[in-house]
Amino acid sequence: MAASKEPWPRSKRPIAATFRDHVSVIRDSVRFTSSRFGTSLLVWLLIGTAMALPAGLYLIERNIEVISRQWDSLNSFSVYFEVGASVGDINELVQQIRNHSDIVTVSTVTPEEALNEFSSYKEITDAMTLLESNPLPASARVTVDDQLSLERLSEVASQFEAVGVVDEIVVERAWLQRLQAIGEFISRLGWVLGILFGAGAVLITAASVRLALEMRLEEIKVLKLVGATNAFITRPFLYSGAIYGLGGALVAAMVLSAALILLEAPLGALWSSYGQMVNLQGDEPAFYSGLGLVGVILGVIGGLVASNQRLREINID
């Protein structure tokens, strides 16, 4: 007699039966959720809040990454000459810079070119017509060797700082590296908060599912008596969890899109002052689908936690 023997041969349960179960369970779960809409809404808001913060940090981090990539000045610095510096003096310095061994290219921008570039920004040109002379300085964009470290780049740049015609030298990379460091920090923070708040979302769902389970304890006992498997019994609670998680993700998505809309205008103004176009990341379908998926997964985990914990306590087997 084999150890795995059963008193009766097992009848094959058709795949269609499992499919039917799922369909009817989804119908029941949706009905259950909507019949207790107030509670469900509260759970959605809680989960949504828990998800919005880490997801928001993720968006910030991604935008920083995109911004730093957009910036093509990683291996360059800008030299701004004094207004009214003579062309001869400027050319002399440019020649000097070109001769430096670490420098690859130097391109100069005359005050007139700078003005032309600005003329694409209407408000600024309007303001400038009030001025008698061109207030913009000549500048030079200096590209250095790709391999150059930030320290060396700053060193090279500072060599020209003391020269008379130079007003200011700007090493964008320092700024950018700071931005990247902030991005890195935000990313870490996002992960930490993501794990923390993700666990929070799981616990919220687990508590809510547990409540629903408690209400149906009698039913679970009866189901066990008539031979329902644990999978059959837990299925409705996993779907409830999924609905809670999905609703939470929806709330988080709404919060984030509202935040993006609010932030886009001021960020656009800030960025355009650096001559960059802002194009915030995060309003694409992939992000929102991902958010929804994470919500569903967290919800199902919450449902699993609740039902596994409770079913083990129901002493019938």
Add this chain to the structure above:
Amino acid sequence: MSKIEFQRVTKRFEGGGEALKDVSVVFPEGTMTFLTGHSGAGKSTFLRLLLRTESPTRGQIFVNDVNIVKLPVRKIPAYRQNLGAVFQDHHLLAERSVYENVALPLKVAGMREQDVARRVRAALSRVGLLEKERLGTRALSTGEQQRVGIARAVVNRPKVLLADEPTGNLDPDLSRDIMTLFEQFNQVGTTVIVASHDRELIDAMGFRIVELASGGVIRDDDSTNLDK
């Protein structure tokens, strides 16, 4: 179809005495048996062991030569799907309709909705509750609730039918009717065990009677089982 055998089964409850003491009984396949005895004799315990809602303290229980005491937990659902059980305390879902209660074993078994409806109506008409299928079980009398439990036990045409005081709340005519229903199942091969202390009824039925007293078998029509 289904042979059931208790081998020296003892059940001791924590903090209680021994509900069953060294009980050995055989129920050959396709037989119908009444289990009787005074209140507290161990009839419900006997049936619960067969359902595996309780496990014996000692001894073996074989169903078709498979020791169900050793049946792994994951195989219990499939095992129970082949049993039909009527419970002394009904175990109905109060929030659901009569129809939904009876449909439960069929839903669990994954039957199609049309077949479920047909089977449920057949079972309900057999216990005389067809016209109450839409009612919630709370709205029923105790006897009606008992009949819903009976319909649920037979709806999936079980291989073994276990009934714990199925006629406890029914009048004599209805009781006879329910017993006839069990008899019909027995005639198509189902092994039936009915716990009842309605001596008049079980004597009239003329089936084998096993009597328990304080957890031991004190009488068995089938002398091979008598443990004296």
